[in-house]
Amino acid sequence: MAQFAELFTLLSLFSVLVSKGSSSPPPAKEQWDYVEVRPGAHIFWWLYYADSYQDLPLILWLQGGPGGSGSGFGNFEEIGPLNRDLEPRKTSWVQAASVLFVDNPVGTGFSYAERPDGFATNVSTVASDMLVLLQKFFAQIPELQSNPFYIFSESYGGKMAAAISLELNKAIAQGSVKCNFAGVALGDSWISPLDSVMTWGPYLYATSLLDDSGLKDLTSAAEDVKEAVQQQQFLKATELWSVAETVVEQNTNGVNFYNILTQQPDEKTASFAGGNFISLQAHRHIRPLHKQSLSELMNGPIRKKLGIIPQNVTWGGQAEEVFSNMAGDFMRPVVDIVDQLLAAGVNVTVYNGQLDLIVDTLGQELWVKKLKWEGLPSFTQMRWTPLDDPASPGVTGAFYKTYKNFAFYWILKAGHMIPSDQGPMALQMLKMITQQD
Numbered sequence: 001m002a003q004f005a006e007l008f009t010l011l012s013l014f015s016v017l018v019s020k021g022s023s024s025p026p027p028a029k030e031q032w033d034y035v036e037v038r039p040g041a042h043i044f045w046w047l048y049y050a051d052s053y054q055d056l057p058l059i060l061w062l063q064g065g066p067g068g069s070g071s072g073f074g075n076f077e078e079i080g081p082l083n084r085d086l087e088p089r090k091t092s093w094v095q096a097a098s099v100l101f102v103d104n105p106v107g108t109g110f111s112y113a114e115r116p117d118g119f120a121t122n123v124s125t126v127a128s129d130m131l132v133l134l135q136k137f138f139a140q141i142p143e144l145q146s147n148p149f150y151i152f153s154e155s156y157g158g159k160m161a162a163a164i165s166l167e168l169n170k171a172i173a174q175g176s177v178k179c180n181f182a183g184v185a186l187g188d189s190w191i192s193p194l195d196s197v198m199t200w201g202p203y204l205y206a207t208s209l210l211d212d213s214g215l216k217d218l219t220s221a222a223e224d225v226k227e228a229v230q231q232q233q234f235l236k237a238t239e240l241w242s243v244a245e246t247v248v249e250q251n252t253n254g255v256n257f258y259n260i261l262t263q264q265p266d267e268k269t270a271s272f273a274g275g276n277f278i279s280l281q282a283h284r285h286i287r288p289l290h291k292q293s294l295s296e297l298m299n300g301p302i303r304k305k306l307g308i309i310p311q312n313v314t315w316g317g318q319a320e321e322v323f324s325n326m327a328g329d330f331m332r333p334v335v336d337i338v339d340q341l342l343a344a345g346v347n348v349t350v351y352n353g354q355l356d357l358i359v360d361t362l363g364q365e366l367w368v369k370k371l372k373w374e375g376l377p378s379f380t381q382m383r384w385t386p387l388d389d390p391a392s393p394g395v396t397g398a399f400y401k402t403y404k405n406f407a408f409y410w411i412l413k414a415g416h417m418i419p420s421d422q423g424p425m426a427l428q429m430l431k432m433i434t435q436q437d
Contacts, residue, residue, distance in 0.1 A: 032308070043103060043106055043130075044109060046071045048101075057150055062164075063155070063157050063289065065286050067319035069109030076297065079419045080101070084294055089423075093430055108322050109298075123160055127167040130160075131164070131167055131168065135171070138177060149179045159189060159190045163337055165184040165341055166344075181346075183346060183348065186348070192335050193237075194225065194333065195363040195367045197226075198363070203357065209255055210252065221243055222244055228331075234328055242280055257284070260415070262415075286319045286320065290319060347407075349408070351418065384410070397411070
């Protein structure tokens, strides 16, 4: 049975808020539960209701990795009502929408697989699992069936969001899922992995983070990835992608893949002695989403608050297995799925951070230009429109352009995690996409 709670009745969290002198009230209503999407495969979800949820959209947030937890990182580090220190977040998306965090694929965050074959190995399984969850979610909470429902995503979550959106659109037409699907937003998303890898060199070189020798080394490594992708050797391509990242680190003295203005937050992973490339990539890209302080919060007071986490399940404990099982699908592009969404009339938004490296804007623009969507020529000819930064009136915070059912937002001074880097701008973008401004 789903768990309901008034956050102010949960003494374990309220005492922290009081001790920090918070004057802002916590969200009025939450709900969480598990869904068994396949035998032995359990996905955890956590819903925050907006104050006037009857009049506001519902947002599904999908984290990256694969193996990064939305209930943890997305919630407490990016868009949830409280930050990691359990202080109210001024730019929480719960101000403008009810927000549903889902720990997917199976094994992510508090989600878990009871046996090895419970993990997903491709985005098709991820999408079918999510359809089971959404079907049960909307049946369980019918008051949200008519709210405009958007899927927002980040990083690898965008690849999953595209696949999920396509299957959801079909399921709604068939009547198997009851919801008011209004669109999908792909944030710094792993839609065309090769386009990202092939533009790392030019991007880093143009920003004076590579010299000529470094550019040569990275170009060679990227060409190896390209050859593997072209030969449909996707597991090999994932391994070579890991090699290319090591080349980046060695030639930039450890530039941060999530924001080029910073260095890796901990020890250089180029010297990581964790064994195979799966462990290395988990160290690079999942560990930052599962910081020790966040892990302590999730496995301590949050676990106690939720009250439904099985005793043998640790938040984030299966994250590396999630990535390992998806490694053979990791480098597959899903540009064709975006094309199908556009052709079906689904509203699609792409948004990207100016300072992101792992999914750099150059690469995003490349795959967008490859779309077969009939509106692309008109979209391409359009000039973008500047947006003021809400935190600094008169200063440009972003550019955007939109044509028919496709939009692109370029978010300035932001890296991979846009809501963390530019919270006010991200919140304004959310309102624009959901037609609240």
